[in-house]
Amino acid sequence: MTTFVDRVELHVAAGNGGHGCASVHREKFKPLGGPDGGNGGRGGDVTLVVDQSVTTLLEYHHSPHRKATNGKPGEGGNRSGKDGTDLVLPVPDGTVVLDKRGNVLADLVGEGTTYVAAQGGRGGLGNAALASARRKAPGFALLGVPGESQDIVLELKTVADVALVGYPSAGKSSLISVLSAAKPKIADYPFTTLVPNLGVVTAGATVYTIADVPGLIPGASQGKGLGLEFLRHVERCSVLVHVLDTATLESERDPLTDLDVIEAELKEYGGLENRPRIVVLNKVDIPDGKDLADIIRPELEARGYQIFEVSAVSRHGLKELSYALAGIVAEARAAKPKEEATRIVIRPKAVDDAGFTVTLEEDGLYRVRGEKPERWVRQTDFSNDEAVGYLADRLNRLGVEEELMKAGARAGDGVAIGSEEDAVVFDWEPSMAAGAEMLGRRGEDHRFEAPRPAAQRRRERDAERDEAAQEYEGFNPFG
Template identity: 50%
Template sequence: MFVDEAKIFVKAGNGGNGVASFFRAKYVPKGGPDGGDGGRGGSVILEVDENLRTLMDFHYQRHFKAERGQHGSGGHKNGRNGADVVLKVPPGTLVRDEEGNILADLTEPGERVVIARGGMRGRGNAHFATPTRRSPTFAEKGEPGEERWVVLELKLLADVGLVGFPSTGKSTLISRISSARPKIAEYPFTTLVPNLGVVAVPDGRSFVVADIPGLVKGAHAGKGLGHGFLRHIERTAVIVHILDMAALEGRNPIEDFEVINRELELYDLELAHRPQIVAGNKMDIPEAQANLPVVERYMQERDIPFFPISAAVGTGVDRLLYAVADLLDTVEKPEVKREKEKRVVAEKPSPTEITVSREGDTWVVKGTNIERIVAMTDFENEYAIVHLQKRLKRIGVEDKLIEAGAKEGDTVRIGKMSFEFYPF
């Protein structure tokens, strides 16, 4: 089974809470605060594993959660950091958020990206001791870890892509030249998923070939199997176009060639200029011999390499493989063009930026740092609340609310917390 798209939920670990603690020892009446910090929450990380070829693992498990950080304890003892969760993905994996924005384009073996960051550690009360506040009785809570749904999309990183109408013999060819064993039958769209195989040329060279499911007229707009599989051709260095020379289904090999090339061009103009070799298949059938002169003349006039073959019998296949290997030696692989160059993710605002807006009867304050500060405040501790109010005033949140028109007693929401506005 080939799974080339998966939607998964990832949850990073929360940061551990800091602790409010004081040193206690005989003959030490004022030992002072000694609360330790919590541990950092584990992150969820994607890592490229060159030994993987599909996203099958994510078909069976869709939820992943990293370990939370341990809480701190007295005696300045910090909690242990939570363990990261590393998810292995094959080369060519594109990562998007639910809105379709590109988060990462993973192509190189060992390449990593953090898709859910672990929460920051909460600080113990020892951090809040000052000359005027020698015995702080509050500590920070750990920051909640990030959580999100992400879509993983695999673009095959094959050297060669086999394209053509359904039932032209692509699956038969890949089964002959590699160890891949695709399903083969006498009806359209037998191949519903791309097949990948490693081809060994008799002279010792090798390359990876992908049997792309049959395309039809209108595929660039989603007809038939649609452009869901056209994307797999984008990163192939060479296209091998398979024609049904026998034309037993009433189609014309030259018309088939022009239709498929038009679909490739409409999907991505660069594909129209991708190096291409044409293989006229089913030459073991008498009707194919009758069509051969016309097709050969057509390809010669356009200076397109053409090889008559029979994938079923094996005739001409070795000559085709040598030609493909020779062409691969001379062309640059297009996978160096990384999708992140076309990144559409909006730039993140500055962590210190604060915005105030009105939603109904509620004032909503947004900002990366301010939301983090509120999330890490222990609202069950009145001293922690007073400390938060002072911080809000110091960084200008109160002034922004007053400038926006907030009145005493109005409801204010920051992150997930709502409270009444009383200027400090």
């Protein structure tokens, strides 16, 4: 039998971006034809999408770790790496996505609704893309950005218009089976219903869904029995239907007490105070059930409830009940605000927003935070001096060095770019902004300069030979 799971913790990781390629085009008679390193491919996203054919989160309960594929690295000959494949995870309608702290990230309702749970990293640029009039032949490429990863919680909240609530064996499954075409499991013992059953009911021009929620017992809101596990499935309903068993064989129970217990659990759970209530007195086809219904009906009416006496066996009162529910559902739908057409909201950045921040921490470390500088650091190959110089120039153009000076940084002070977990820490030198002046003119390879005249090359060779001969003549191996 398929197990129903409506809450799971999922670990998602997007694919990493592929590294860019540093390559020089070579062919016969043209060994240095210019940079031709391709870009790395984008890492795949992890996307949740609502699929009506999926009704449980069981698959993610057994396999909670999901990862998209990485982008491929770029290659020479201007060949870009292949993008990683997006990982699409189907989820039931009504799935709520939360972070580890319980904050709602997305509420997925409606076929095809999507949410990108983890975004793939962008691919690194190859040296062909980094070439410019000033940087004709970069000897480096950018690394791919790691994909996002996070732990999320998926909770399924059934999407239904009507929720049947009540004690186990009150007849909720029987009612849904005769009101709709649903075929739930029905038996005469507690906790027969282990999963919420959904049925579709047509009453006149109104079509609505009805959910049979597993039975509640005292203490359900604190986790006793199955109540806490399934109370979330009544949150989206427009109307709550109390199904009371008027023919119960348990001597310590009576319909009014059952109603008070269920209402106490719903109040304890919270958020359901404004839902309209209807009371259904079930099993009135049994003589004792009919007598008890007549006795308690005045008390229920005095409390302000709308009462329906029904029998799932004889079909007594079902038509009146279905049309009454249709009326309440129609009113609830009409009261909902109409969805407005999709609008594009433009939120321009503040004129003084530099895109990064510089803060002085208690230990004297200056920390730089911002999307661009942190991404640039992740893309830098620190084993390549030219790549480090390129990073320095980018940070300088962004204004990082200027802000460090304003914050009081001095030569030799520690600077960290990024969060505490993955920061790059270095001793700051103001000359870093002037780049790698020590490295010469970065990105300019003299091999690609225009060839010098033959006479000039001969003069240079002769001068080098004469200089070497003079050094040799003055050399005394015995000191």
